[in-house]
Structures are given as structure tokens and as C-alpha cells.
Amino acid sequence: MEIAINVGKIVLSIDASAKIYLFGSAVKGLFTALSDIDILVVTENIDKKYDIMVKVYKEVKEPIELHVTTPKLYESWYKRFIEKDEIIEITPLIQ
Known part of the structure; x- marks a missing residue:
């Protein structure tokens, strides 16, 4: 979770209105030493x-998989493949 929060801080320094989510093996409890950390950024400012x-x-050395998308694509694509119990919004945890 700490890595995801650090990623979130970086994202919010560029786009304060973005929403950041953690999903995949880290949420499912299947994370191993060989896993990457799946982070989804949903933003209206896709130009960023x-x-x-x-x-x-550049700043994060840990293995992450960063997905940056629009709210529309999140609704039409990502929600089709990510179950509700397999994704956590971490934006409120970032200070």
C-alpha cells in the first residue's frame, strides 16, 4: 500500500483532480515477490x-503497472474486467 500511496502523491502533484486505485494481486491477497503493483489513475485531464x-x-523503482485512463473508458472498459472487491480507491488515503 505504501508504494501505491507514493505513486498517488506523484500523480496528484501533476493532476490534483485524479482518482487513484489499487487493483490486482495486491488487493486480492495474491501478491508475491514476482508480482507488480497495479495502479489505475482515472482523470479528465488525459492530456497529462x-x-x-x-x-x-522515473521516481518509483518498485515494479508497478500504471494505467492512466478517462472516466468514460474506466466505466466502459476497466469495470468490465475488475470486480468490485478487487479494486480499492486510495485517493482519500493520500495526504
Whole structure:
């Protein structure tokens, strides 16, 4: 969770209105030493996608998989594949 929160801080420094979610093996309780950490950023400011990705991947050394998408694509695509109990919004945890 600490890594995801650090990623969230970086994201919010670029786009304060973004919502950050943790999903995948870290939420399912199946995380292993070989796993990456799946983080989903949902933003209306999709033009900031590459700024977000570059800064996160430069600053975070742990294995993460960063997904940056719009609310519309989140609703139409990601929600089809991620079960409600397999995703946690971490935006409220970031200070």
C-alpha cells in the first residue's frame, strides 16, 4: 500500500483532480515477490497522461503497472474486467 500511496502523491502533484486505485494481486491477497503493483489513475485531464507516467516511472523503482485512463473508458472498459472487491480507491488515503 505504501508504494501505491507514493505513486498517488506523484500523480496528484501533476493532476490534483485524479482518482487513484489499487487493483490486482495486491488487493486480492495474491501478491508475491514476482508480482507488480497495479495502479489505475482515472482523470479528465488525459492530456497529462504522459507527464504522469514519465514522472512516476522515473521516481518509483518498485515494479508497478500504471494505467492512466478517462472516466468514460474506466466505466466502459476497466469495470468490465475488475470486480468490485478487487479494486480499492486510495485517493482519500493520500495526504
